[in-house]
Amino acid sequence: MSLRNPPSFQHLAMQSLLSNPSWAISAMETLPVLIFPSLFMEVYARAHTEVLKALVQAWPFHCLPLGDLEESPDLETFKAVLDGLDLLLAKKERPSRWKLQVLSLRKEHPNIWTWGYPSMARISSPDILTDKPTESHCSGMTKEQPLMITMDLTIKDGTQDALQAHLLHWARERRERVQLCSRKLQIWSDSISEIQKALHVVRLDSIQELVVSEFWNRETMKIFAPYLSQMKNLHLLKLSKMRADFYTASQKNSWYSWKIGAHLGQLQHLRELHVHEVLFLYGKLPAILRSLRPLKALSLSACALQDDDLRCLSQAPCTRQLQHLQLTSLFMDNSSPESLRDLLEHVASTLETLALEDCAFTDAHLSAILPGLSQCSQLLVFSVYGNHISMAALYNLLSLTARLGHLSRGLYPAPLESYRPQEWGLGNIDPERLALVLASLGQVLRDLGPTQRVQICTDFCHHQNKCQFYSLGPDGSWVLTEEGLPSLSALSV
Helix, strand or coil: CCCCCCCCHHHHHHHHHHCCHHHHHHCHHHCCHHHHHHHHHHHHHHCCHHHHHHHHHHCCCCEECHHHCCCCCCHHHHHHHHHHHHHHHHCCCCCCCCCCCEEECCCCCCCHHHHCHHHHHHHCCHHHCCCCCCCCCCCCCCCCCCEEEECCEEEECCCCCHHHHHHHHHHHCCCCCEEEECCEEEEECCCHHHHHHHHCCECHHHCCEEEEECCCCHHHHHHHHHHHCCCCCCCEEEEECCCHHHHCCHHHHHHHHHHHHHHHCCCCCCCEEEEECCHHHCCCHHHHHCCCCCCCEEEEECCCCCHHHHHHHCCCHHHCCCCEEEEECCCCCCCCHHHHHHHHHHHCCCCCEEEEECCCCCHHHHHHHHHHHHCCCCCCEEECCCCCCCHHHHHHHHHHHCCCCCCCEEEEECCHHHECCCCCCCCCECHHHHHHHHHHHHHHHHHHCCCCEEEEEEEEECCCCEEEEEEECCCCCEEEEEECCCCHHHHCC
16 A cells, blocks of 8 residues: 655645635735635636636736746646736736736746745745846836836748737737836738737837748738837847848849948847848848947848858957857858958957858868968857868868867868769768778877767758758767757757
């Protein structure tokens, strides 16, 4: 017979209290603060909507972290929480125990509800409310500041998330007393009406991370751009997959770059810019970069660039303090190697992550960047897979990176000698050739004794997000693994 721990006194008290919902509601103002987190979880699990409304009104902490509950709220339970807020906001005078300032629907503290009262009180301190914008526009507000609701939002085509749609509608009707804050906003739609509906409700200076993707047209961008400059606390911006009909004429290229650059220049906190498949950059990158504040991270992938664009990277003030740089699928085989050399010398003193992937580099390009690479004394991660380099060039590269004392990971291409003649890039690795190459590389690495984890990429597919690596194990043997393609964030961890 198994022995069970008897229920705690607190659990028995809650069961007794909830056996009579009317009694529980009337006793809410006199309940000890200690019991509230456990009581809320019990009421939430049982979907006692009337008791839940009373609990929200009497909540004794500054923050109600609803998003950290083990189960996401269903729509009816969420409506009960908002009904409780309505009853609270409708009171002419604030109750003496009213402390609730923030309803958080983000997942930030996964164990906060099981940790209980002390942790709940600590994370609810107003000084560490993580979604509180750093640049407030509330200086003219009355003493009773609006209630803040925090939620990461996604605007997409098709069926919308029911909870998010209800929250947007609810907050829109209570804009004078409720502020909806979104640290991360993702826009996967070109419906400007849907985008505007959300942006008119969200407090724009609460947005710290913005992802804009999928087939925008000129009119959408024209209307959206002014909102961008109001996101005063934006730290990270991702632009991807802009529609090809953007750039039927050179003037349109100039318009987009100038328009975006003008608004980005007003964002003093922007530190990360990630651009993927945005073709209107061709020859126009300087118009965007010249107005930016110093960036911490920059990634450009699958974008058509001219030599002037690459030259701009090495001259723009915003790139002087880069810690993370990723250039992927830019097809630089016809570009000047000197542009890359100047770029690396420009960022050498601060760079920690460098990815030059699938850019059709030749031995000449690699030779040009070696002097600049040797100056990257802070480099932690280096990725150069997918390029056309010979075994001799790879030897030189490994010899150099072995002297970079902080380098912990290096991702390199299988050299041309690993492939069947004239078939590089078709995935036609010759197993016998590759075996000889890896044996030779293994001996070279044993002689060099690098501290970095060396990986040799033999195959990759951006569309399927797959990469095949041979990694040198502790026993000196090569181990084949298949991994997701490393993003800049993954590389820089």
